[in-house]
Amino acid sequence: MSPAITAKEGGRQRRAGSHHHCLDVRSEAPRALTPCGDGLPGGEAEALLLPPPSPPPEPGLRVARGFRAELGSILLLLVLYVLQGIPLGLAGSVPLILQSKSASYTDQAFFSFVFWPFSLKLLWAPLVDAVYLRGFGRRKSWLVPTQYVLGFFMIYMSTQVEMLLGDGKDRGPDVVALTVTFFLFEFLAATQDIAVDGWALTMLSRENVGYASTCNSVGQTAGYFLGNVLFLALESPSFCNKYLRFQPQPRGIVTLSDFLFFWGAVFLITTTLVALLKKENKELTPTKEETKGITDTYRLLFSIIRMPAVLTFCLLILTAKVGFSAADAVTGLKLVEEGVPKEHLALLAVPMVPLQIILPLIISKYTAGPQPLNTFYKAMPFRLLFGLEFAFLVWWTPKVKHEAGFPVYYYAVVLLSYALHQITLYSMYVAIMAFNAKVSDPLIGGTYMTLLNTVSNLGGNWPSTVALWLVDPLTVKECAGAQDQTCRTTVAAELCTQAGGSCVTTLDGYYVESVICVILGFGWWFFLGPKFKKLQDEGQSSWKCKRTN
Numbered sequence: 006m007s008p009a010i011t012a013k014e015g016g017r018q019r020r021a022g023s024h025h026h027c028l029d030v031r032s033e034a035p036r037a038l039t040p041c042g043d044g045l046p047g048g049e050a051e052a053l054l055l056p057p058p059s060p061p062p063e064p065g066l067r068v069a070r071g072f073r074a075e076l077g078s079i080l081l082l083l084v085l086y087v088l089q090g091i092p093l094g095l096a097g098s099v100p101l102i103l104q105s106k107s108a109s110y111t112d113q114a115f116f117s118f119v120f121w122p123f124s125l126k127l128l129w130a131p132l133v134d135a136v137y138l139r140g141f142g143r144r145k146s147w148l149v150p151t152q153y154v155l156g157f158f159m160i161y162m163s164t165q166v167e168m169l170l171g172d173g174k175d176r177g178p179d180v181v182a183l184t185v186t187f188f189l190f191e192f193l194a195a196t197q198d199i200a201v202d203g204w205a206l207t208m209l210s211r212e213n214v215g216y217a218s219t220c221n222s223v224g225q226t227a228g229y230f231l232g233n234v235l236f237l238a239l240e241s242p243s244f245c246n247k248y249l250r251f252q253p254q255p256r257g258i259v260t261l262s263d264f265l266f267f268w269g270a271v272f273l274i275t276t277t278l279v280a281l282l283k284k285e286n287k288e289l290t291p292t293k294e295e296t297k298g299i300t301d302t303y304r305l306l307f308s309i310i311r312m313p314a315v316l317t318f319c320l321l322i323l324t325a326k327v328g329f330s331a332a333d334a335v336t337g338l339k340l341v342e343e344g345v346p347k348e349h350l351a352l353l354a355v356p357m358v359p360l361q362i363i364l365p366l367i368i369s370k371y372t373a374g375p376q377p378l379n380t381f382y383k384a385m386p387f388r389l390l391f392g393l394e395f396a397f398l399v400w401w402t403p404k405v406k407h408e409a410g411f412p413v414y415y416y417a418v419v420l421l422s423y424a425l426h427q428i429t430l431y432s433m434y435v436a437i438m439a440f441n442a443k444v445s446d447p448l449i450g451g452t453y454m455t456l457l458n459t460v461s462n463l464g465g466n467w468p469s470t471v472a473l474w475l476v477d478p479l480t481v482k483e484c485a486g487a488q489d490q491t492c493r494t495t496v497a498a499e500l501c502t503q504a505g506g507s508c509v510t511t512l513d514g515y516y517v518e519s520v521i522c523v524i525l526g527f528g529w530w531f532f533l534g535p536k537f538k539k540l541q542d543e544g545q546s547s548w549k550c551k552r553t554n
Contacts, residue, residue: 078208081283082220085148085201088275090228091268092155092190095261096120097233099187101347102240102261103178104338106171110514112180113338114474117466119184122191124462126199127455131302133199142285144204151197152276155190159269162186163262170261207286226358234351236264241348305550306456314444314540314547318457321537322437323464325385328526330468331518332392332426335476336399339515340419343402345411353420360424364431369439377439378541382534384432389526391426396519398422437461440541444548453550472518479514 096119103113137146169186171178205217238244239259246253309315341347372380398419405415441461445453482492487506492498498508 075209075213079213079216079220081279082201082205082208082217083224084275085197085279086221086224087228087231088152088268088272089194089198089201090225090230091232092187092194093123093225094229094232094234095236095264096187096191097229098237098347098351099183100338101237101341101350102170103180103183104341105347106178108178108180110335110338110473110476112178114470114472115180116184116187117334117470117473119187119191120469121466122188122195123198124459124466126195127306127459129196130199130455131299133196134203135299144200144207145280145283145285148197148200148204149276149280151193151200152272152279155193155197156269156272156276158189158193159265159272163264163266163269166261166265204285222362230354232264232268234354236261237348237351240264241346243346244348302452305452309453309456309550312548312550314543315457317536318540319460321533321540322461323467324533325529325537326465327468328385328389328522328529329392329465330472331515331522332395333465334469334472335515335518336395338473339399340402343399344406345402349411349416353416353423356420357423357427360427361431364428365435368432368435372436372439375443376538376541377436377443378538379436381433381436381440382530382538384429384436385530385534386527388426388429388433389523389530391422391429392519392523392526394422395426396516399515443541444543444545446549472522475518476514479512479517480510481512481514482508482510485509 099119100113100116103116133147137143141149166183166186169179169182202217202221205220206214209217236259239249240257240261242253242255242257245257249258310319337350340350368380402411402415405412438458441454441457445457482498484490484492484497484501484504484506485508487501487504490497490501490504490506492501492508501508
């Protein structure tokens with residue numbers, strides 16, 4: 006539904022492993038891949054995919070220690086993942102702010118590119134793994150400068166962001182500048198994620214490395230909550246006046262500028278403490294993956310994607326989510342347009358957290374067998390039907406609105422719709438994760454898995470961007486109150502207003518798009534779905550990559 010409450014299928018993923026060079030070149034064996042999860046929502050699901058067992062520690066390397074002995078490291082990982090979730094949450098809140106300022110859906114489509122870096126980090130992850138300063142530490146070489154840049158960038162943007170958002174009247178939001186700004190935030194957060202995921206494996210002993218996945222899920226979810234739900238609540242004048250103040254004020258308790266400055270300072274302080282006080286442990290270097298270096302990593306990815314079975318999978322998964330794009334990308338924004346307070350919409354995410362934790366655990370029981378894509382196929386038509394249900398919900402919203410807002414039963418219906426939608430979403434998500442794990446070549450499992458996850462994530466990103474972009478062209482408006490005027494373009498709409506008329510929507514492109522998406526989705530399910538299911542019947546040899554040493 007909205008960016009605030011819709012689970013991001015294209016969130017975080019594993020990355021390709023690589024041979025590790027430092028600037029004063031040395032030779033090492035390549036390490037195993039990071040088993041990182043996604044707090045939004047993939048962390049719980051990916052946590053089910055356990056990393057391959059590491060070889061026993063060599064003489065001289067540290068031995069496993071108890072939980073209490075590494076409590077400081079676990080808490081540090083938790084803090085780092087919380088910080089990672091802050092820019093993700095802020096980016097998710099901006100579309101709702103833009104919608105409240107009457108931004109066009111074309112602007113929303115352009116801003117949606119902000120959510121792409123976490124799905125594309127495979128492109129630069131081998132570089133982060135391979136290049137570092139040995140004297141400073143392999144992970145700190147990227148973590149410290151990345152977080153410093155984030156911190157200073159946040160503080161600088163705290164002086165500019167109010168101007169970029171506009172006043173909602175005479176001056177509209179500068180969507181291009183906002184998109185560039187938050188794209189950089191997400192790019193830096195994705196880079197920090199690569200470094201933190203890798204550091205987690207060596208910061209903790211083998212006995213406690215499983216806590217890294219927990220820190221990931223809990224920390225990033227908490228950070229997203231702080232940057233999205235809490236921010237939208239504290240930024241809302243109506244919410245603050247109703248629940249947190251005795252005397253009404255025209256503004257919320259905090260602004261986006263205040264929020265950016267505060268967290269920018271937190272980033273700088275935390276990064277300084279990490280740089281000065283935390284030392285990296287000597288690393289274990291498993292040799293399971295045979296990737297030879299950065300160049301070889303990219304060659305390996307190219308050789309994987311040329312395999313017929315993998316290429317078929319990529320083409321199918323890149324088109325499988327087209328049917329959900331209108332429901333997932335546009336519905337929440339339409340609810341805001343119809344008058345639902347954005348902070349109320351964001352707060353609906355709170356009761357969903359337990360469900361989002363439990364669902365992957367339950368669904369994994371059905372996807373653990375030899376045919377996980379059966380669950381994907383069975384859940385797909387139900388998720389498609391929610392596209393029509395969401396369209397009805399948007400149509401119904403203005404019917405139940407009254408002067409005091411919306412009745413409690415309305416929010417109950419929205420919450421129930423979202424909860425049922427989550428069941429179908431997670432059924433498909435966990436099924437894809439399980440299939441990717443099943444077919445990945447164990448010799449190069451991390452690189453293989455990362456590629457498949459990246460393609461799966463892109464399969465959700467591009468339809469959402471296109472769906473947002475198509476809403477305005479599909480919408481039909483007429484100029485009421487002025488003769489010989491139209492509302493087909495922005496200029497024409499202004500002329501209509503100047504002539505004393507007003508633009509009235511006669512056909513909302515969202516409804517047109519919702520129906521088209523559902524039709525396309527069922528077409529995919531009927532014609533291509535069986536072919537997609539058939540991929541799980543391919544022999545293991547179809548998925549093995551032939552490599553030359």
